[in-house]
Structures are given as structure tokens and as C-alpha cells.
Amino acid sequence: MDKKPFKKILSFIDSYFCEGNHIDNEDGFDDLFKSTIFSSDYFDTDDFVSYHVSELNYVTGVDLLEQYASIEETLRDQLLEVVFNIIYYSDIDNEIKQKVASYLARYKILFNDESTYKKIIPEGRIEYLEGSFGKVYLLDDGFVKKQLKSEYWENRDIASRFKNEYSVQKHMFELGAQVLEVFDYDSINHSFLMKRADCDLWEFLKENKLVFQEKIELVKQILDIMKIAHTNGIIHRDLHVGNILIVNRNGYVADFGFAKDANVLRSRLSTVSPKPTHQFLAPEGFRNFLELDEVSDLFSIGKIIDFIIGNGQLGTKHPFKLFVEHCTKSVKEERYRTIDELITAFNDLYNDFVNTENIGKITGEIDKGNYSLAVEEYITKLASNEILSSQIVSNSWTKFPEVLQKCDVSNQVEIIRSIYSNYVEATGYGGWKNYDIFASIAYDIVINQFEREIKQVALNILENCAEVRFSAQNLLDRVPYNILEQIQFNKS
Structure with a gap:
């Protein structure tokens, strides 16, 4: 440190702690030192000073400026560390401590929290991230130190x-x-410790391509956090991709509380950044910051969901597009009204999507003639809703008998009866070829190992189809006589 700012700092501190100034302290720093945690380990102030700066001594009752104005440059930071630790740990009023820390910060003199004895952070020697109003120092032990920028300490x-x-x-x-755990708020240095995240959401999605289920889990984590917040009357007001943090691929919400200041939001909007944070702010925030409320949070949540499902981009096509549009209506009254309403809508849509995905797999299995419990449950559900025949037509399930044969017998009866009741309607107007599908299915059931009751219904279908389709008549003619005799005998 240069001599001129060093002398200014000493003079400023003298104005508070030496005789005849702001406080009554005839013994200079000696009385302050006695109230610190160091007093049990050191004889007096001089002992404390000389221990940490061996080249120096302390003379009671003499101003700091008078004693140390001419010390070597290499000793100046060491002396300021000694002086700050005495002030910081003394029983002096916190307002005076804050004023001293603020004055030192003007000259970029900040202190770390790595040990009880606070040391000056060497300028340019510690990695940090910088925002509009604060800095985040990246420490080596899995923590970060968040600190308000010194120019705002007196605001x-x-x-x-x-x-x-x-x-x-x-x-x-x-x-x-x-949320990430926080520790040890320091009202003097306006800082606190927080567990360190791997990255934020914007960085995470730029570097990683998530599978669909990973995206859903990430969204649900954020929704769970915001449900706890809103349930407890906590509104964020500044949700965006920069304050959704990622730890081990899990989502954490950060920066609660600080966004309630309109100045912070104005600064955010005017700051140039590659992250499109302004796109996550509800329209009412641009008009009047005081209008931001929990429904405004829901707008931001919708945007974040859009960003996650869209692989790190906004406005892409995906299954939740209509849901996002509802979240982000420009008219606040047209959005979801509560976090519970939003969560219910999201879960319903997700469940519908999952069911649609499963249906796609199930119909594929039926098309191949493969059986499973899920297949039987699906077919039975279609039959009970009288839509099985139309699905057989639309999917051309020619291997349907192979699946039916493995179903429970009681279900087989209900399924074939449903087909008999609806197959004519399912063929559609002029859909004569569709009769061939049902004729083929009926023929396979008639000639294979099914209960007689089921074969009877299948034969009726085949006979009816034969009345309008020559191909169906050919199939009927191919049914062995002994099988027809067994079925007809059972009828009588």
C-alpha cells in the first residue's frame, strides 16, 4: 500500500479511538484490546502487535498516525490486520466497527474468514465472481464467501x-x-459463508444434454422449493437461470430476499450479461417493481421450466408448451394463481404425457403380438369404454388374437363381446377393407385354442363379415368342419 492512503486510514482510525475524539479512551487501544478474545493469550496491546509484526511496538496514548506513518511499505498491511482484529473483536459499538470496515474497503482492503485472526485478502490473489451488488469469493474448502460490494456498505x-x-x-x-446452507453472517464486513455449488442452471444446460426424466426431476425440485417458499410467505421476485444453482445435478434456489429491492432489479436489467436473465422477469416488473408478487414468481417458474425442457433455450416446441404459455400470460390475472395450482397442472400434464408414452409402447407390443399385464389392462380398458374395435382398425392389429389368447379367460369374454358390439361401426363409412381386419382376427380365434363361448362370438363376426367381403367368405370356407361342428353343437 502506498504511503498516502495508508496515512489517511491511520488518521481515520485515530479519529475514533484516540483521546479527545469520538470516544473517551485515554489509553488508546489498550482498553479495546482488553475486551477482545486475544486478551487472555497476550499480555497487552504491545505484546499483541509485536507478536504479529515483530518489527513494531505499540506505545499507549500515542496516535497510530504518529507511531506508524513512516513504517516500511511491507509492514503496512500487517499493521492494519492487527488494528482491524482489535477493533473487530472488541466490545465497541457495531456501528463504529462497520464504519471502519467500510472505510478500509474503499481502499480494497477486505478480510477473509479462514481463521479467527482475520487477514487481508491479497488483491488479485483470490478468485471471485461479480454481480451487480456483490461478489462471491470461491474458497478452497467447498464454500464460497458472499460479500456485499464495499460501495454499498453505508447504504x-x-x-x-x-x-x-x-x-x-x-x-x-x-x-x-x-437451498444451500449458509453460515456466519458478518455484519461488519457484510458477508456470509455458503456451501459451494457446481454451477448455475444456465451453465449446466449449456454443458449437459439431459434426458427427459432428468429434466422432469429438476423441474420438480424447483417446484418443491418454491412451494415451501410461498407456503411460508416468501416471495423471490427475481427467479432466473443465474440463481438456480446445481450441485451433483440437483437444483437449488438461491438469492432469496435480496431481490425485494427495486434498485437491485433495475441494476439487473441494465447489466450486460450473456445470461438472458431479463427474459425471466414478469411484465409487471418492467412497469412497476412494487407489483411483483407470488404470481410474478409463477411467471418466472414457467420460463425456467421452458428453459429446462427446451434444452437450455426458450420458446422451443415441447410437450409443456401450452403449460408454459399459461404460466407466462402477459395479463397477470390469466396466469395460474397459486403455486399449488401450477404444480397440479404440471403433474397432470406430465402424467398424461407419461401415459401417452406408455400407450405408444403398449400399442407397439400389441402390433407385434406380444403380451404383458400392461397390455391386458390397456385392452380391457379399451373394451370397457367401447373403443377397442376402433383402435383395432386404426392400428391394424392383425396379430391381436395372439395377445388375446394369453389374457385371463374372463377378460377374453368381455373383450370379444366388445368387438362384436362395435366392429361394424368401427369399419367406418365405406371402409369395406376394414371388415377384412375383423374377419382375419375372428378366423384366428375360431381355429385356435380359445374357449367355446369366445369362438362362438368370433364365428358370428366372421359370418357377418363374409356377407359383405369375399375374402372373409374365403376364410369362413377354410374353417375345418370339426371345429364348426363343435361350435354349432355348443350353440344347440
Whole structure:
């Protein structure tokens, strides 16, 4: 540190802690030192100073500026560390501590939290990320240190919002929400520790291609977090891809509380960033920040879901497109009204989609003549709803008898009766060729191992089809006489 700013700092500290200034302290730093945690390990202030800066001593009652103005440049940071630790751990009023820390921060003198004795962070020696109002220092032990930028330390409103972020996130963690745990709020340095994330959502989706189920799980995690928030009266107001954090491929919501300041949001909108954070803000936020509420959060959630399902892009085609559009209506009153309503709509849509996906697999199995319990359940459901025949036509299930043969006998009866009741209608107007499908199915049932009752119904279908289709008549003519005799005998 240069001599000129160093002397200014000493003079500023003297103005608070030396005789005749802001506080009554005839013994300079000696009284302050006695109230610190260090007083039990060191004889006095001089002992403490000389231990940490061996080249220096402390003289009681003499101003810091008078004692140390001319010390070597290499000793200046060490001395300021000693002085700050005495002030920080003393019983002096917190407002004075904050003023000292704020004044030091003007000269980019910040302190780490790696040990009890706080040391100055060497400028340019620690990695950090920078936002509009704060910095996130990346520590080596799986934690980060979030700190309000020093230029805002004396802004009571912004400083209060920053502390509120810590308080809300701590409360959310205690409520069981999936948020990163926070520790040790330092009101002097306006900072706190937080567990470190791997990356944010924007970075995660740029580097990873998720399968569909991974996307759904990520969305559900975010919805669960926001349900806890809204249930407890906590509104985020600034949800976007930059404050959805990822740890081991799981989603965590961050930056609770701080976004309630309109200045923060204005700064966000005016900041140039590759992340499209402004696109996640509800329209009412652009008009009046005070209008942002829980329904505004639902707008942002819809955008985030769109971003996740769309592989890191907004506005792509996907199964949740209509759902997203409902979340993000420009007119607030036309959106989902509560987080519970939104979650219910999402789950219903997801379940419908999953069922559609399963149906696709099941119909494929039926087409191949493969049986499973899911196949039997699906066919039985179609039969009970009187739509089995139409599905047979639309899917051309010529191997249907192979599946039917493996179904429970009681279900076989209900299934064939349903086909008999609806097959004519299912052929459609002028759909004469569709009779061939039912004739083929009926023929296979008649000549294979089925109960007589089932064969009887199948024979009736085949005979009826034979009246309108020569190909069906040919199949009827191919039925062995002994089989016809058995069926006819049972009729009589």
C-alpha cells in the first residue's frame, strides 16, 4: 500500500479511538484490546502487535498516525490486520466497527474468514465472481464467501436487503427446502459463508444434454422449493437461470430476499450479461417493481421450466408448451394463481404425457403380438369404454388374437363381446377393407385354442363379415368342419 492512503486510514482510525475524539479512551487501544478474545493469550496491546509484526511496538496514548506513518511499505498491511482484529473483536459499538470496515474497503482492503485472526485478502490473489451488488469469493474448502460490494456498505437499505438474503435462505434451509446452507453472517464486513455449488442452471444446460426424466426431476425440485417458499410467505421476485444453482445435478434456489429491492432489479436489467436473465422477469416488473408478487414468481417458474425442457433455450416446441404459455400470460390475472395450482397442472400434464408414452409402447407390443399385464389392462380398458374395435382398425392389429389368447379367460369374454358390439361401426363409412381386419382376427380365434363361448362370438363376426367381403367368405370356407361342428353343437 502506498504511503498516502495508508496515512489517511491511520488518521481515520485515530479519529475514533484516540483521546479527545469520538470516544473517551485515554489509553488508546489498550482498553479495546482488553475486551477482545486475544486478551487472555497476550499480555497487552504491545505484546499483541509485536507478536504479529515483530518489527513494531505499540506505545499507549500515542496516535497510530504518529507511531506508524513512516513504517516500511511491507509492514503496512500487517499493521492494519492487527488494528482491524482489535477493533473487530472488541466490545465497541457495531456501528463504529462497520464504519471502519467500510472505510478500509474503499481502499480494497477486505478480510477473509479462514481463521479467527482475520487477514487481508491479497488483491488479485483470490478468485471471485461479480454481480451487480456483490461478489462471491470461491474458497478452497467447498464454500464460497458472499460479500456485499464495499460501495454499498453505508447504504442501509441495500445492506439490509443483503442481510435479509442470508436470513431468508437460512430459514428456508431450516424448513427443509433444497437451498444451500449458509453460515456466519458478518455484519461488519457484510458477508456470509455458503456451501459451494457446481454451477448455475444456465451453465449446466449449456454443458449437459439431459434426458427427459432428468429434466422432469429438476423441474420438480424447483417446484418443491418454491412451494415451501410461498407456503411460508416468501416471495423471490427475481427467479432466473443465474440463481438456480446445481450441485451433483440437483437444483437449488438461491438469492432469496435480496431481490425485494427495486434498485437491485433495475441494476439487473441494465447489466450486460450473456445470461438472458431479463427474459425471466414478469411484465409487471418492467412497469412497476412494487407489483411483483407470488404470481410474478409463477411467471418466472414457467420460463425456467421452458428453459429446462427446451434444452437450455426458450420458446422451443415441447410437450409443456401450452403449460408454459399459461404460466407466462402477459395479463397477470390469466396466469395460474397459486403455486399449488401450477404444480397440479404440471403433474397432470406430465402424467398424461407419461401415459401417452406408455400407450405408444403398449400399442407397439400389441402390433407385434406380444403380451404383458400392461397390455391386458390397456385392452380391457379399451373394451370397457367401447373403443377397442376402433383402435383395432386404426392400428391394424392383425396379430391381436395372439395377445388375446394369453389374457385371463374372463377378460377374453368381455373383450370379444366388445368387438362384436362395435366392429361394424368401427369399419367406418365405406371402409369395406376394414371388415377384412375383423374377419382375419375372428378366423384366428375360431381355429385356435380359445374357449367355446369366445369362438362362438368370433364365428358370428366372421359370418357377418363374409356377407359383405369375399375374402372373409374365403376364410369362413377354410374353417375345418370339426371345429364348426363343435361350435354349432355348443350353440344347440
